Amino acid sequence: MARGDHHVVSEEGGAPHVPVLLDEVLEAVGATAGETVIDGTFGAGGYTRALLATGADVIGIDRDPTAIEAGQALVDESGGRLRLVHGRFSGLDVHAGDLGRAPVDAVVLDLGVSSMQLDQAERGFSFRFDGPLDMRMEREGPTAADVVNTMPQRDLTRLIGLLGEEKRASAVSRAIAERRKSEPFSRTADLAAVIEKVVGRPSKGKQIHPATRTFQALRIHVNRELDEVVEALAAAERALKPGGRLVVVTFHSLEDRIVKRFFADRSRTRAGGSRHMPEVDVPPATFELVGRGARDPSDEEIARNPRARSAKLRAGRRTDAPARDIDGGALGLPRVAAVEQVGG
Structure with a gap:
């Protein structure tokens, strides 16, 4: 998935790796010294480096082995406060448990594709550089x-x-x-x-x-990216302690629809009724919304980094209600006929 150094889908070239909505992410996470934060999309380490600066411990996850290898220098600099895991963020609760750090205080997910991947012709993600038609993270x-x-x-x-x-x-x-x-x-x-x-x-x-x-x-x-998003949201719900924060940055409408519906469903406390149909019970809310709706990048950030223009940040705070099963279809996960025949 994407990293804090994200290229938007237009693949504009030439800009450096710049963490998108970094100040807003740090504010929503609210990390302090001694807390444990999962950066589910480590990438070039843009968010992780900033989170370490707050004094928090970080578990960085990335499914791309190249990102994990490149991050070892930051591990060495962290004084033991950064653990890197080669794996998918859909299993972030399992990864945290394996490291003996569950439950955690916050989870950050920055969705999409990394600029590092787009910039490497041999990975086949981009049409800006001719390369093998690959795209596998x-x-x-x-x-x-x-x-x-x-x-x-x-x-x-x-x-x-x-x-x-x-x-x-x-x-x-x-x-x-x-x-x-x-x-x-x-x-x-x-x-x-x-x-x-x-x-x-x-x-x-x-x-x-x-x-x-x-x-x-x-x-x-x-890469089954949207399925991974759904599963990662459920994993974050399982991994977070009461009061823990989930912060998600999206870059296109398919991702944002899933995240928006997840937070709406998980923060709902009542189902609407009418004189013809009484209200029905709903499960206890597992999240409280942080802020009203999505946060967009400022005009100043977009001017500095045009790749940020499509980004949206949504956040929630974990309640003490038990985690629930998740239904990707109800969250707007597209289903493509016979899509699992190839590459699924």
Whole structure:
């Protein structure tokens, strides 16, 4: 998933790794010396470094082995206050338990893809650099090339339309299916060129490349990103002690819809009734909302870091109610027909 040094989906190039909404994240977390905070998306360590500066202990989790390897220098600097775990943040409660640190005081999740990954052509996440059509965060399992070369066209249309929110999904999938008959896709630039012919070149001042949405859909699918978000929210609910804070930064509407609905459901204390239908009991709220709605980056931050413009921060404080089972469908998790055939 994404890190505090996030690139937004437009893949604008040239900017350094900059933690997004850093001040707002630190304020919502409210970490103090001696507390334990989970940074579920360690990345380049932007949030973790700031959390360590508060005096808190940090458990940094990342599914990308490259991020864990690069973070060892920060482990050495931390004086024993940083533990890095190679794994998925959907198991953050298990990771904390294995380290003997559960329950924890706060969890921070910064969703999406890391700028480190986008900047490495060999990882195949970006069309800005020609590279193998890969996109696997863990470097294991089926690649994006496997998806575009073997997924049935109807399912590919649904995948691109739902996970990429691409309005011309049908035309894009048709062009992919037609081209792969003669030659399979293996390179990012090759796929981007085919998509560009269908969607058209970006007009002057347009923010995103025509291939952006399709690449987003493939990346989300290959890495099960939205399923991981749902499972990570449930894991955070299990991991947090009463009064613990959950802080989530999202970068596109699919992620934000899931997080928004999770907090709305978990903070609900009553179900609306009417004279025709009485109120019904609801389970005890597991979170209290922190702030009203989502927090957006300031104009000043967007001016400094254009990649921050689509970010939203939502936060909640854990109650003492028991954790509950979670229903991804009720949270808006998209389901793509036959999506598990390839890359699931």
